[in-house]
Amino acid sequence: MDKAATPRLPKAATRETKPRKTVRRLSEHVIEIISDSGEGAQRCGQSLGAIAARMGNGVWTVEIIPAEIRPPARSVAGASGNRIRIGAGRVTNGGNESDLVVAFNEQVLLGRVQARELKPDCRILLESMWREDRDPRVAASYKETYDRLVAAGYRVTEIPMERECHKLVSDSRRGKNMFALGLLCSLYSLDLGLARDQIAITFGKKAESVIRTNVLLLEAGYAWAEENLDFKFEIPATRSDRPQIVVNGNTALALGTIASGIEICAMYPITPATSASHYLSEAFARVGGVVHQAEDEIAACAFAIGASYAGKCALTITSGPGYSLKQEAIGLAVMAEIPLVVVNVQRGGPSTGQPTKVEQGDLLTTIFGSHGDAPKVVIAPSTIEECFYAVITARKIAETFNMVVVILSDANLSSSQQPFPRPVFQESWLAPPLDQSPVPEGAKPYEWDPETGLAERLIPGRPGGMHTVTGLAHDTASHVAYDPDINHQGLRARSLKLASLQRTLKPPPLFGDPTGDLLVIGWGSTRGAIEEAVAAMRENGYRVSSMHLTFLQPMPPGIKEAMAGFKKVVTIEGNWSDDPNDAMIDESNRRLSALAMLLRARYLVDIECWTEVKGQPIKPNTIRRVLMEKLQEVGKP
Amino acid sequence: MTTGATECLLQLYSDRHELEDYQKGVPRWCPGCGDNAILAAVQRLCRDEGLRPEKTVFVSGIGCSSRLPHYMRTYGFHGIHGRALPLAEGVRMSRPDLDVFVNMGDGDCCSIGAAHWIHAIRYNMNMTVMLHDNQIYGLTKKQASPTSPIGLRSNTTPGGAVLEALNPLTVTLGVQNASFVAQAVDWIPDVLYQIVSAAFHHRGFSFIRIVQRCPEWLPKMMDPWLQDPSRVLMLDHEDGIRLGPDLARVYKNQEKHDPSNIHRAREIASTLDPIPVGVLFRNDSVPCYEDLRHDDRLRTAELIGKGLDAEFDKFTVWPEGREA
Structure with missing residues (x-):
């Protein structure tokens, strides 16, 4: 383990010739910065994401938010911060477990370890001040956690962040986040000039002196990492030729x-x-x-x-x-x-x-x-x-x-x-300007088109269009109606509008080949993770494709035809579905996920579902594992 | 050939509306229902003020009272139970060129919509608000309402209502930002009209509680007040309503109440018997929420496009490495 307190190279040597570090090129990394809430880890993480994006990297940042405004300091449940996935190419989701974590205390770090959010050999940059804490319980807890993490295979580097910041500012607890940002900029070979600009943007509303102090802290963190850390990464960036x-x-x-x-x-x-x-x-x-x-x-x-x-x-x-x-x-x-x-x-x-x-x-x-x-x-x-x-x-x-x-x-x-x-x-x-023109004689507020269900709305201000809209069943003139046929007519018109809209929708595109063993269907924010998993599997020769629905009501045409090209269809969703392996669950009582239910009802296809409700975005690797299982089921008779 | 003057006269003529121009259909309220008196008062107001039917919107909730917009030949929005006020606020915020009226019942305003009522007073948006208070749920067939007097036997209180009635006047006057509070009774149409008119002319949230009779469920409840004019306390003031000589002869129980005096207004509001009638409180200087939030700029495509671009600039990564 590299111990920052005892840097490997003598000070004199570092000053003249910087240690030659091998820069490891990476295709991507998932980085976390976590602290007690109020210590600025979120700002550090967001800035890191923005700098990487400005470099031309693909980026996805995810906030790590405790449910309380001020959870107790140094608590496992209090982890607050940011997870930043930086990639050489486009990044479409938060990715898998973290590769590197910067933690301001060992307790918030434990929270992330317990949530299984760290890769087994994750690098950890840990604030070391707690080792010398005046409260013997804190010091003991720190040492115990440190030893446990090291024993578990995590690569922990202790860094005296607070002590280093204290050389520049009196309240070092508040400046640590920019010091950490400097560390990370060095570690990931990010442009220090862009980082300075980012600080100016982040603190743009504050005084010039605030910006200056934060830039000093950034530079200190950068210099410290250059001097004392023996590893360094680079994630190649390609700037887009369009503004982003x-x-x-x-x-x-x-x-x-x-x-x-x-x-x-x-x-x-x-x-x-x-x-x-x-x-x-x-x-x-x-x-x-x-x-x-x-x-x-x-x-x-x-x-x-x-x-x-x-x-x-x-x-x-x-x-x-x-x-x-x-x-x-x-x-x-x-x-x-x-x-x-x-x-x-x-x-x-x-x-x-x-x-x-x-x-x-x-x-x-x-x-x-x-x-x-x-x-x-x-x-x-x-x-x-x-x-x-x-x-x-x-x-x-x-x-x-x-x-x-x-x-x-x-x-x-x-x-x-x-x-x-x-x-x-x-x-x-934009919407067209308000129509305030007189209404033609005899026009009614709900002249439902018998084919499309559409009617022209008469808005206040239009002479001759006066009527009272109502939540009661009403006829074409918006008169309250109890006639059963009129009620039917209104329900029909309102329903037909969905069909009319549906006629204008295009079939959703397929990600992957139009035929294969397994089709994954998803909706909403899971898209990036699903497509990443599907792409990885396709690279390995598996015949998997995916389809993502933007319109859930009405559903676009072409879904049934798309499903017909595959041996099995599964939805991946972030909502509840019963586990078919649970003792009480069988086909007659299993509650399915939302989209699976909708698709089965409409298309009479035996669609499978897999869901997860752990409060975290579903990870691409998790989806890969699930899809492998589903593929094995395809092979079975 | 018509001259300019003739054209103006013709235009004036076509802009002039008769009572019938504001009337629509035959109200389906019970004979003797106080809602009829309120409808007559607002129709008369529309005519007298020459309100353009297409620029006038009556918003209501649910209940007997809330059928009122259906009987107006103006625009109307018969909403859902308790939510007339937020609906009307949306109308007002989006279209300050429209005159907005709100009609609600006691269940509507004081029970299911009570939160909106309190906050509508705070917002003080310019609208004329009528609480049709018959102290009973009518449309759902005789349940006690928050304003039902203690002891009232109803289908949900067969042994008599156990709680004291809520007083809509003291509640309204207790809210910071109240700007107009009045009380009327359905059986003195001339005064009702004057109060609706004063409310209309006040710029702000003009709240009128109208004590009204329900001939179906509480046919005799207001009889003692009808039979004894001294049980009505008439508030007469040059900044409120003026009693004509005829009314003054009948309603001798009068008080010269200055509507700017909130302390006296609160005392009067607490009086249950005699029933105070007139303008209890008025403060013209309370700002209207829609004015506070108003933006003078015309929202042209150019303004929006430029504004959007300026916002994009905050978040843009430019190809050349530095902000353009």
């Missing part, structure tokens, strides 16, 4: 909201959706627009419906529990045919569940939710880029079909960052 945007999914949703022309977002704070509204509140200042923080989720939804009704399609953004509360109001928008965009950034459920963790548990509730038959459109972005375009698409569909469109994001997309080509704004993304 580096944002997380929630920021992308907010940018998409602006690009869509939506000017009212009504919300109520809820994890993990709220950061989208934070950013939108700030960005709306540039273009005009209101983020209305309502008194509750129901009011937020009703407010958005009111704004949409009056002519400007609005957005409400929430997560699972908030979505449940909005359900009745969503039904009203469906019944009255008022366009509405609802974003549900899914988290673990049911009830309060796992607020900061990823899950794909809300697919069925969004498709079938609200009482009665309430057809609405459900789309699920699968990349950060799709989060941006999803809002533009959603608003367009909502206004064209006078429907509710639900965007299903999740806690994986919401806080992960991935570069994507900078969009070029198009005027056609």
Whole structure:
């Protein structure tokens, strides 16, 4: 083990000729920076991701968030920080276990070890100050953990981060994160100039002296690593020839909201959706627009419906529990045919569940939710880029079909960052101006087209179009109707709109060959991990392909035909399905995953499912293992 | 050939609306229901103010009261139970050019929608809000409501309501930012009209509690007040409503109450018998939420495109290594 306290080369020698380190070229690495919350590991990790992206590397960053604002210091459950996957090529997901971890204390590190998030031979850069802690229990705990980790095969390097920072700043606890960033920039051969720029961007709102101090800390970390560490990596980068945007999914949703022309977002704070509204509140200042923080989720939804009704399609953004509360109001928008965009950034459920963790548990509730038959459109972005375009698409569909469109994001997309080509704004993304022209004599508010179910909405301000919309069953003139035929007519029209939309959709493309042994179907944020696993298996000669669905309601055409090319079809999802090996479970009672259920019901194909609900993004290696098992089943009679 | 003046006159004529222009269908409320009086008052207001039907929106929740928009030849939004206020706020935020009215029942406003009511007072958005308070659930057939008097026998309280009634006036006046609070009774139509009119002219959240009779479920409940005019306390003031000589002769129990006096307003609000009628409180200086959030800029494609680009700049990695 390299012990930083006793560097191998004499000081004099290092100053003149730097130790010649062999730089190992890597195709990718997964790096974690973890600390107690409030110590800045998240900022360090985000900066590292941004610098690597600026270098031209593929990047995916994932936040490691404790559920509490201030969990006790040095606690196993308190790990806060960031995981950054840096690759030579495009990176589409958080990847597998970590290759290198920077930890500010041994307890948060233990948390990650216990969560099995580290590779067996993971390198660990550990703050060594605890070894000399005045509290003998802390020192003992540190030494014991250190010895255990080393014995377990982890390659631990102790680094006196606090002591080194103390040479530059008085409150070294707060500067350590930039020192760590310097360490990592050296370790991964990242451009120090870009790192300095990044600090200027990160602390842009603060005083010049703050930036200067942080740059000093960065440089100190860099120098320390150059001098004292005997390993160094390089992940080759290729700069894109197009400008790239580096944002997380929630920021992308907010940018998409602006690009869509939506000017009212009504919300109520809820994890993990709220950061989208934070950013939108700030960005709306540039273009005009209101983020209305309502008194509750129901009011937020009703407010958005009111704004949409009056002519400007609005957005409400929430997560699972908030979505449940909005359900009745969503039904009203469906019944009255008022366009509405609802974003549900899914988290673990049911009830309060796992607020900061990823899950794909809300697919069925969004498709079938609200009482009665309430057809609405459900789309699920699968990349950060799709989060941006999803809002533009959603608003367009909502206004064209006078429907509710639900965007299903999740806690994986919401806080992960991935570069994507900078969009070029198009005027056609915006809604047309308010139509305030007089309504032709005799026109009615619900003149449902018998074929498509569509009707032209008459918004307030149009002379001659006066009518009262209602959540009650109504006829074409919006008169309350109890006639059974009229009720049927309304239900038919609202349902037909989905079919009309479906006719415009293209078959989803296949990743891999159109025929083979196994087809994997997924939706939402699992795309990157599924495709990575499938690509790896295909390289090894396995006949596996995958298909990812963006439209979940209505489903695009061509799915049945695609499935017909494979011996077996399996969905991979982040929601619950019973384990067929459990003693109580058999074919007659097994509860299947959401998408598998939907596909089986529609296509009468014996679709398998595999799901995981551990609150973490599903790893590519896990998917590979599952697919290998499924392939073996294909061989069986 | 018409002259310019004639054209103007013709335009004025076509913009002028009669009562019938605001009336639609035959209300399906019970004979003697107080909702009819409220409907008549708002239709008269629309005519007298010359409101353009296409620029007027009545928003309601669910219940007998909330059928009102269906009987108006204006735009209307018959929403869901308890949520009339947030729906109306959305309308108002998105379209400040529209006149917004809200009609709710006591179950609607004071029970299932109580949270929205409190916050709507805080927002103080410009709308005329009518609480049709008949102290009973009507459409669902006689259940006690939050404003039902203690002891009231109903289908859910066969032994009599056990709780004291909620007082919508004291609640409203207890909320910071309240800007207009009035009370009317359905059986004095002239005063009801004056109060609706004063509420309409107040810029802000104009809250009127209208004590109304339910001839179906509580046919005799208000009789003692109808039969004894002294059990009505008329609030007469130049900044509130003025009693004509005829009414003044009947309703002798009067108080000169200045609506700017919130302390006296709160005392009056606490009076259950006699029933106070008139404008209890008015403060024209409370800002409206939609004004506070208003942005003067025209949201042109150019503005949005430029703004978006400026935001993109914050997150862009340029091909040449440095920000362009």
